Amino acid sequence: SPTASVPPKFAEGVRVALVRQLSSGDYFEQWLAGAQAEATGLNVTLEVSSGDGNNDKQALNLEQAVNQQVDAIIVDHGFAQTVQPAIKKAADAGIPLVAFDVDPGTPKAVALSQDDHQIAELALGALKDGTGGSGDVIYVYVAGFAPLDRRNEVWTQFKKDNPGIKEVAQIGVVNNSTASAVADQAKAALQANPGVKAIFAPYDEFAKGAALAVKELGLRDQVKIYGADISTADIGVITEPDSPWVATATTDPSNVGRIAVRAAALLVAGEQVGPELKVPPALVTQQRLRDGGIANIEQLTAAIPALTTPDVARVPWATP
Numbered sequence: 001s002p003t004a005s006v007p008p009k010f011a012e013g014v015r016v017a018l019v020r021q022l023s024s025g026d027y028f029e030q031w032l033a034g035a036q037a038e039a040t041g042l043n044v045t046l047e048v049s050s051g052d053g054n055n056d057k058q059a060l061n062l063e064q065a066v067n068q069q070v071d072a073i074i075v076d077h078g079f080a081q082t083v084q085p086a087i088k089k090a091a092d093a094g095i096p097l098v099a100f101d102v103d104p105g106t107p108k109a110v111a112l113s114q115d116d117h118q119i120a121e122l123a124l125g126a127l128k129d130g131t132g133g134s135g136d137v138i139y140v141y142v143a144g145f146a147p148l149d150r151r152n153e154v155w156t157q158f159k160k161d162n163p164g165i166k167e168v169a170q171i172g173v174v175n176n177s178t179a180s181a182v183a184d185q186a187k188a189a190l191q192a193n194p195g196v197k198a199i200f201a202p203y204d205e206f207a208k209g210a211a212l213a214v215k216e217l218g219l220r221d222q223v224k225i226y227g228a229d230i231s232t233a234d235i236g237v238i239t240e241p242d243s244p245w246v247a248t249a250t251t252d253p254s255n256v257g258r259i260a261v262r263a264a265a266l267l268v269a270g271e272q273v274g275p276e277l278k279v280p281p282a283l284v285t286q287q288r289l290r291d292g293g294i295a296n297i298e299q300l301t302a303a304i305p306a307l308t309t310p311d312v313a314r315v316p317w318a319t320p
């Protein structure tokens with residue numbers, strides 16, 4: 001039951017702008033669903049915009065949110081150089097800010113992320129087990145996205161620590177059809193490197209694309225995929241017969257969206273949050289999904305309760 005009375009502002013209604021860089025794909029859809037569910041429960045109106053991958057459009061949307069004097073702003077992904085100027089304006093104007101997966105450039109904003117180093121470590125631990133610590137690997141990466149850059153730091157160190165692992169190709173694209181674009185690139189990379197044993201694809205759209213390429217080339221017995229993120233659709237891909245996607249390191253994306261809204265609500269209420277919030281991931285293997293008969297996100301979060309984190313940015317006046 002709630003342990004504090006609802007701040008008057010929340011009885012009236014609170015406006016929070018959610019300014020997104022990207023919105024397509026399972027991860028971003030689930031994240032938004034979680035954010036919207038939490039907002040509804042807290043009597044927060046979420047004013048959602050998306051740059052649809054266009055960084056200038058996201059920056060403009062952010063400027064507009066600052067000008068509209070919302071009660072708080074959540075910046076969801078984005079490139080530091082395009083969002084930091086408007087974040088600074090918002091911070092100077094005293095607007096509470098939560099920055100998810102982007103460096104806000106100011107300690108006035110709460111920096112929310114998943115533990116990306118751990119995400120990469122868990123997936124690469126599985127890759128090491130699966131390959132025996134040696135073999136040709138294709139790596140899927142696009143620089144500039146904070147979570148991917150952090151995962152890349154772990155990959156760089158992993159290669160140093162495991163000299164038997166050879167990165168034979170780096171591919172990657174992020175757009176509105178990431179999976180199919182990565183599938184095309186992965187096919188070409190696999191054809192050029194016939195000895196590949198594994199693909200490290202630490203974003204589910206990357207992993208889905210890689211899985212498509214492996215299947216289309218008939219390489220399911222030879223090439224295994226180690227990814228990040230999860231959705232009900234991803235669980236379907238991972239558990240289908242002979243799927244090459246054997247492990248993924250992940251949070252529950254909708255839980256992360258919920259945390260972003262809770263953190264914003266706490267700031268609006270004048271509560272202390274942060275300065276950093278990091279959501280821990282879990283390793284989800286194909287074996288575990290199959291053995292547990294797990295077919296969707298609800299069953300996954302029931303099987304791994306640590307994926308739900310009600311104590312991160314807990315709102316004292318909210319009904320659990």
Ligand code: SR1
Pocket residue numbers: 027101114145147148174202203204228229
């Ligand atoms: C393009 S960045 C994609 C990543 O953002 C989130 O951190 C998700 O985990 C996803 O992998």
